[in-house]
Amino acid sequence: xxxxxxxxxxxxxxxxxxxxxxxxxxxxxxxxxxxxxxxxxxxxxxxxxxxxxxxxxxxxxxxxxxxxxxxxxxxxxxxxxxxxxxxxxxxxxxxxxxxxxxxxxxxxxxxxxxxxxxxxxxxxxxxxxxxxxxxxxxxxxxxxxxxxxxxxxxxxxxxxxxxxxxxxxxxxxxxxxxxxxxxxxxxxxxxxxxxxxxxxxxxxxxxxxxxxxxxxxxxxxxxxxxxxxxxxxxxxxxxxxxxxxxxxxxxxxxxxxxxxxxxxxxxxxxxxxxxxxxxxxxxxxxxxxxxxxxxxxxxxxxxxxxxxxxxxxxxxxxxxxxxxxxxxxxxxxxxxxxxxxxxxxxxxxxxxxxxxxxxxxxxxxxxxxxxxxxxxxxxxxxxxxxxxxxxxxxxxxxxxxxxxxxxxxxxxxxxxxxxxxxxxxxxxxxxxxxxxxxxxxxxxxxxxxxxxxxxxxxxxxxxxxxxxxxxxxxxxxxxxxxxxxxxxxxxxxxxxxxxxxxxxxxxxxxxxxxxxxxxxxxxxxxxxxxxxxxxxxxxxxxxxxxxxxxxxxxxxxxxxxxxxxxxxxxxxxxxxxxxxxxxxxxxxxxxxxxxxxxxxxxxxxxxxxxxxxxxxxxxxxxxxxxxxxxxxxxxxxxxxx
Amino acid sequence: xxxxxxxxxxxxxxxxxxxxxxxxxxxxxxxxxxxxxxxxxxxxxxxxxxxxxxxxxxxxxxxxxxxxxxxxxxxxxxxxxxxxxxxxxxxxxxxxxxxxxxxxxxxxxxxxxxxxxxxxxxxxxxxxxxxxxxxxxxxxxxxxxxxxxxxxxxxxxxxxxxxxxxxxxxxxxxxxxxxxxxxxxxxxxxxxxxxxxxxxxxxxxxxxxxxxxxxxxxxxxxxxxxxxxxxxxxxxxxxxxxxxxx
Ligand SMILES: Cc1cc2nc3c(=O)[nH]c(=O)nc-3n(C[C@H](O)[C@H](O)[C@H](O)COP(=O)(O)OP(=O)(O)OC[C@H]3O[C@@H](n4cnc5c(N)ncnc54)[C@H](O)[C@@H]3O)c2cc1C
Ligand code: SF4
Ligand code: FES
Numbered sequence: 001x002x003x004x005x006x007x008x009x010x011x012x013x014x015x016x017x018x019x020x021x022x023x024x025x026x027x028x029x030x031x032x033x034x035x036x037x038x039x040x041x042x043x044x045x046x047x048x049x050x051x052x053x054x055x056x057x058x059x060x061x062x063x064x065x066x067x068x069x070x071x072x073x074x075x076x077x078x079x080x081x082x083x084x085x086x087x088x089x090x091x092x093x094x095x096x097x098x099x100x101x102x103x104x105x106x107x108x109x110x111x112x113x114x115x116x117x118x119x120x121x122x123x124x125x126x127x128x129x130x131x132x133x134x135x136x137x138x139x140x141x142x143x144x145x146x147x148x149x150x151x152x153x154x155x156x157x158x159x160x161x162x163x164x165x166x167x168x169x170x171x172x173x174x175x176x177x178x179x180x181x182x183x184x185x186x187x188x189x190x191x192x193x194x195x196x197x198x199x200x201x202x203x204x205x206x207x208x209x210x211x212x213x214x215x216x217x218x219x220x221x222x223x224x225x226x227x228x229x230x231x232x233x234x235x236x237x238x239x240x241x242x243x244x245x246x247x248x249x250x251x252x253x254x255x256x257x258x259x260x261x262x263x264x265x266x267x268x269x270x271x272x273x274x275x276x277x278x279x280x281x282x283x284x285x286x287x288x289x290x291x292x293x294x295x296x297x298x299x300x301x302x303x304x305x306x307x308x309x310x311x312x313x314x315x316x317x318x319x320x321x322x323x324x325x326x327x328x329x330x331x332x333x334x335x336x337x338x339x340x341x342x343x344x345x346x347x348x349x350x351x352x353x354x355x356x357x358x359x360x361x362x363x364x365x366x367x368x369x370x371x372x373x374x375x376x377x378x379x380x381x382x383x384x385x386x387x388x389x390x391x392x393x394x395x396x397x398x399x400x401x402x403x404x405x406x407x408x409x410x411x412x413x414x415x416x417x418x419x420x421x422x423x424x425x426x427x428x429x430x431x432x433x434x435x436x437x438x439x440x441x442x443x444x445x446x447x448x449x450x451x452x453x454x455x456x457x458x459x460x461x462x463x464x465x466x467x468x469x470x471x472x473x474x475x476x477x478x479x480x481x482x483x484x485x486x487x488x489x490x491x492x493x494x495x496x497x498x499x500x501x502x503x504x505x506x507x508x509x510x511x512x513x514x515x516x517x518x519x520x521x522x523x524x525x526x527x528x529x530x531x532x533x534x535x536x537x538x539x540x541x542x543x544x545x546x547x548x549x550x551x552x553x554x555x556x557x558x559x560x561x562x563x564x565x566x567x568x569x570x571x572x573x574x575x576x577x578x579x580x581x582x583x584x585x586x587x588x589x590x591x592x593x594x595x596x597x598x599x600x601x602x603x604x605x606x607x608x609x610x611x612x613x614x615x616x617x618x619x620x621x622x623x624x625x626x627x628x629x630x631x632x633x634x635x636x637x638x639x640x641x
Numbered sequence: 642x643x644x645x646x647x648x649x650x651x652x653x654x655x656x657x658x659x660x661x662x663x664x665x666x667x668x669x670x671x672x673x674x675x676x677x678x679x680x681x682x683x684x685x686x687x688x689x690x691x692x693x694x695x696x697x698x699x700x701x702x703x704x705x706x707x708x709x710x711x712x713x714x715x716x717x718x719x720x721x722x723x724x725x726x727x728x729x730x731x732x733x734x735x736x737x738x739x740x741x742x743x744x745x746x747x748x749x750x751x752x753x754x755x756x757x758x759x760x761x762x763x764x765x766x767x768x769x770x771x772x773x774x775x776x777x778x779x780x781x782x783x784x785x786x787x788x789x790x791x792x793x794x795x796x797x798x799x800x801x802x803x804x805x806x807x808x809x810x811x812x813x814x815x816x817x818x819x820x821x822x823x824x825x826x827x828x829x830x831x832x833x834x835x836x837x838x839x840x841x842x843x844x845x846x847x848x849x850x851x852x853x854x855x856x857x858x859x860x861x862x863x864x865x866x867x868x869x870x871x872x873x874x875x876x877x878x879x880x881x882x883x884x885x886x887x
Contacts, residue, residue, distance in 0.1 A: 136778035140795040147785025179770035186766040
């Protein structure tokens with residue numbers, strides 16, 4: 001795949017000056033919209049996860065006219081609901097030395113110095129308000145006997161700053177946002193469109209002015225116009241087919257916005273989560289995550305010997321390799337995700353993996369049960385143990401869990417400036433759908449924080465600055481018609497192929513290819529292979545896919561086919577992005593770039609930048625580099641030893 | 642494993658619907674129930690048939706989107722389990738399995754096993770929230786909550802809004818769902834100011850949606866994947882009575 005290099009991006013709209021004052025400055029300089037005008041302004045928010053739900057509710061409260069969309073049957077089911085572990089905030093309620101600065105520092109370092117300092121600092125500042133907001137809404141966070149909030153620690157941090165609600169933090173936070181959203185629906189400020197899939201952005205006179213959506217029940221193609229559009233459509237990890245994401249997660253919204261001119265940043269940054277239940281068979285439809293908090297007490301090990309087929313209980317201690325504790329004594333089992341994932345892959349590659357196909361390592365609670373007692377362990381992790389047993393049929397109190405890394409989160413996404421605005425004026429992108437705050441690796445418990453920071457606090461301010469110049473008047477008919485025709489053509493094309501393979505069979509094959517060639521470890525050779533194979537497979541897809549039914553009904557095959565089509569295009573860009581970035585950093589491990597100990601080797605001289613890709617209809621994308629500067633946290637090689 | 646499935650097929654709300662029989666072979670005991678249906682659907686697509694429409698998303702038992710009546714029981718016979726978390730190892734080789742959608746007048750069938758549960762959202766719209774605008778909340782530690790209260794509120798808050806309780810109830814009552822939501826907020830200090838008005842508005846909306854009344858048969862908690870207890874309904878009733886007495 002060919003590409004060209006375009007101009008560098010230098011202005012991200014972040015205010016200058018001391019980092020502690022930048023957000024205050026920006027808030028003060030943002031133009032205000034007077035209450036009477038807000039009613040005349042319409043904002044479309046696509047997605048009702050933590051980012052979109054909180055944004056739509058807040059914009060509604062502020063008095064804007066909001067139209068909200070999601071593909072599920074109710075906004076409360078967005079993928080955010082699945083988050084288990086927790087949400088970070090620099091409250092320092094424990095007095096263990098936490099501060100905004102420390103959260104900022106940990107996040108920049110954890111992201112392997114590929115995130116923007118200004119954004120991350122703001123995230124740490126706002127984190128404090130998120131907890132207040134959620135508690136006021138009635139989110140039942142875990143509490144201590146004294147009635148105050150409980151916290152725990154997570155991978156990559158040495159302070160206890162993670163707030164949690166048993167193993168259901170995402171659900172409880174989302175219900176808070178959902179309830180706020182329903183309140184606005186009742187108040188008439190938000191109109192909700194469930195079971196609607198956004199299929200294109202309407203761009204007129206250089207501004208985002210609406211969306212084309214498909215009513216997933218009737219099949220009707222609808223146009224919705226607005227003064228600004230917000231995409232909160234989540235991540236694209238499902239490009240790998242197997243991942244911890246909900247089945248419906250996809251890239252369609254952001255990919256089609258990319259085709260309309262929004263830059264796509266760092267597409268190759270994929271986070272692999274170290275503690276998932278291993279793949280068990282070809283029919284498998286998704287992977288299930290076991291919360292990282294298990295590594296607070298569970299010990300990770302494999303047999304010392306290769307191909308050791310003894311039952312785990314028959315392997316004596318001196319024939320076990322507690323490899324995380326051995327290699328990373330300072331953090332032990334709590335090293336960050338990218339480190340733990342790669343270490344697991346390495347021992348399995350050596351032939352020491354356990355379970356079917358040797359793709360698994362043990363997460364063992366034997367010592368914790370001996371130390372704390374079975375009851376205490378059950379209290380802490382009971383629901384997770386039960387979930388494990390349901391899926392695998394094995395009882396983790398008696399035999400160690402088997403875990404393996406799996407695709408979990410995507411740090412790449414649409415490029416946005418400090419105001420969360422994409423390169424299309426009036427198109428804002430929030431939550432996992434944008435690329436902004438996590439760099440090349442996301443620390444645990446910080447995606448929820450970012451989604452809610454964007455939705456409750458950042459976007460409602462910055463979008464006001466944009467909308468102050470509105471309302472923007474009538475939308476050019478030709479632009480609407482063109483977008484609608486494009487959507488219809490794509491649907492007609494999918495329905496007319498009538499080939500011999502299902503959309504899922506293509507998705508599965510694409511996913512496997514991505515995992516093998518652009519997954520946890522990548523090489524120039526593997527990426528070149530992928531770049532050769534993806535276009536062939538895509539060609540076959542368009543020649544041979546079979547989509548049953550019609551466009552004018554509830555048609556889940558058609559829905560899936562459209563998403564798989566977009567995954568093909570995205571996959572190609574991901575591989576290209578990975579090929580060019582010849583360094584290892586965060587979740588991106590280039591085998592050619594490692595140090596003598598086999599640790600990831602970053603190349604700050606050549607790659608301390610964001611790669612923002614501009615779509616080109618000719619098929620030759622244009623690479624714009626945004627240099628990253630670190631004024632506050634000195635760039636160092638990350639070490640957890 | 643080899644199975645015979647009897648599945649409810651209905652092309653749309655106005656279609657009468659009927660049971661259709663399918664044979665599925667090579668089912669692995671490690672498959673989830675939905676994965677077993679995926680396998681059947683892949684085959685139906687290749688044969689040019691319309692695959693069976695069903696709702697699902699997280700496949701982890703938390704989003705509440707999946708849901709079907711399996712052998713007459715909402716989410717199947719295994720206790721405290723959503724359909725996506727039900728695995729085929731709990732069925733016997735050669736078994737016949739009947740699969741139907743949630744059946745309740747306020748949950749009209751959209752297609753096959755997909756039903757419209759938006760009535761639940763309207764119950765929340767009626768008052769299932771704490772009125773707090775973004776950006777004005779006091780420090781989270783300024784209102785301590787007794788751990789016991791927080792835990793009990795949490796137990797109620799785990800409701801995933803799946804609707805199995807409605808599907809299982811002989812009266813088609815939404816009491817367990819509504820009571821879970823009311824209980825969650827009424828046990829927390831944050832929920833107090835609107836406590837009674839909330840209970841009244843939500844219960845009235847539940848009735849307006851056409852859900853039946855509760856006669857304490859307990860079928861709801863028996864199928865609830867999150868084990869929401871029957872006591873929540875008593876709590877709801879008590880708040881509702883107080884609200885009406887005012
Ligand atoms: C199993 C699991 C556990 C996790 N645990 C944690 C954790 O403990 N802590 C943490 O911080 N993070 C965690 N994460 C990550 C975190 O949950 C997600 O990154 C985050 O919730 C994403 O939120 P979002 O609002 O950006 O998007 P989502 O919640 O994914 O919402 C996307 C929304 O967009 C809608 N949508 C998408 N495409 C379209 C379209 N074309 N048209 C219309 N609507 C569309 C969907 O309907 C949905 O409403 C976890 C993730 C997983 C998978
Ligand atoms: S009360 Fe239980 S069965 Fe009813 S909707 Fe909630 S989780 Fe589902
Ligand atoms: S698919 Fe989410 S609960 Fe079953």
